[in-house]
Amino acid sequence: MLKTVNEKTDEELALLALKDQDYFLLLVRRYEEKLTRYISRISNLDKDEIEDVLQDIFIKVYRNLNAFDTSLKFSSWIYRISHNEVISNYRKFKNKAKIISFDGDGEFIKNIADDLDIEKEISLEDLKINISLILSKMDIKYREVLILRFMEGNNYSEISDILKKPEGTIATLLNRAKKQFSQIIEEQEIKI
């Protein structure tokens, strides 16, 4: 029985959760880690604040289950709600000086380095610190699109669904984000 439930897609669980709250528990378990990581990457909220925001996100998801458009991926929809919740809390954290957490592996560096024609010069640990520094200095709209593309691994169509912007705009945002990323490297003389 448990195996059958675990095999169900997010979309199926979302429909089942309308009838039985326990199915929603499964959805929360599937997404709590992913969303914690996502929020910590795009914002500089601390652990407790992230937990508060996450609670609000899941409550909002539950309340709006009937609004879930089955033509979308459930992940895109829940990321969209998370994005909106973080943006609506943006005023609270935008003046905080905390460095953005970068817990990515070499994959992010490889992906973005390929795009920016950057050669790796330092160790992975130093890289993580430096990339955190660069991400912290970026505008949230550029930081988020880079994270969704290179760290969360979403394609243009999924990012378009999450940020509710046309795919053409996503491509433009990504280009500008990469430019800002390179600019910060040059201006701050950061090694990567």
Place this chain on the structure above:
Amino acid sequence: MKNLSQKIINRIKQEGIEPTPKWEFVLKNSFFWGAFGLAVIIGALSFSIIFHTLLNNDWDLHMQLSGGLTKFIIITLPYFWLILLTLFIVIAYINIRNTKKAYKYSLSMIIGGVILASFLLGITFYNLGLASSIDRNLIQKLPTRYHSILDAKAGLWQRPEKGFLSGSIDSLDGDILKLKDQNGDIWEVLLSEQILEIIPSFVLENDLKIKIMGEEIKEDCFGKCFYAEMLRPFDGPQDMIKGGMIDKKTVEEMNLRMQRIKPMLQGRIHENIKMLKI
């Protein structure tokens, strides 16, 4: 963090949180689509009235009415309807942006689509005769002082001292026509022989709105008098057909007669305008 999922479920149970019913989302989405549709329809009606105004804008008399084409265009552009059209394009855009899939399209695509839809629907409304009847009804219902807001040419045709007069036919007796102008004043209009020749008598019926080009008579006249050298229905022959007031054949005959005597009329009008300037 391990307890987060349980905390959330507990909160849902304790606070009795329920998913919002589907009908609320359906209603909200339908509201935005409905408001979008309504905005496009009102925009299209504005478009149709803009066509109607531009097509019946006395282009042939632009020199006499304003002294130059540019000035004529500036004076007679249907600003009210253009503002209304812009407003409803913006309203349509705001509503469509709130529907589920609209984010997939860029601003220019949505605005372009709304303009195209209003344009095509506007042409259909114009061809159905809606533009002239709405324009006429609105003008009839509005106090006279607001007419020039809806129809800029109304002001141009209410300058008797310059030789332009318009209003509704109050009565007709032989070659004397009584006209109630836009301000409600009654004018005794003497029709020239040429007018009596070119305008079929049944067109000149009571309450018909007309515009007259000629000369104000200030001597030997009790009250307000005007000598008419040229006369046409206020909304132009094309609209009269659409309004079902005269048939197309009659208009064609009128146009042919008008073409025949136009040079002669224009010569006389020119002389009169020169005299008026002196």
